[in-house]
Amino acid sequence: MNESYTFDADKVEKALLYLVKALDIIVQMRPRKEDQKDIMGLIKAIVCPAQGQEDTRKSPRPTKLFTKESLEELRTKIHLPSVLCAYLDTVNVSGSYFAVCPFHEGTSPSLRFNEGSSTYSCTDCKAHGDAIIFLMTNLKISFWEAVETLAKQFDVQMQSVVH
Secondary structure: OOOOOOOOHHHHHHHHHHHHHHHHHHHHHOOOHHHHHHHHHHHHHHHOOOOOOOOOOOOOOOOOOEOHHHHHHHHHHOOHHHHHOOOOOEEEEOOEEEEOOOOOOOOOOOEEEEOOOOOEEEOOOOOEEOHHHHHHHHHOOOHHHHHHHHHHHOOOOOOEOOO
């Protein structure tokens, strides 16, 4: 079927702004593979809404975006053991921490992270990430909530992107 479309410049600009915001959010979230299909569907719906329908949806998440610089500053100031040890029973062996992984049914200490490292990993279920991902997954909170929690804990002023 050969259809022709007419574009309203204001609507195209609005759709592109939504797309840019969505892409910024995706980059900040570091989505898991199983979430990528849903995210791409959402972006497609924003960019190509059904013809004749006005986009009246409210954003399900805050559109607050943090600057790359403030996220980098936060990541450099995070002390991973102090974050994870608050939620896990850990054993410290010469700067290497071991804990039972909260992301799968297991009883052996398969989650590992090191003093001075910014990431954790589980040898059994392959879960891995940084403090932000840990809080999001373990506490089932949003990216924004995790960042704001850590920023408060490590006394980092987060700068918002102005759109």
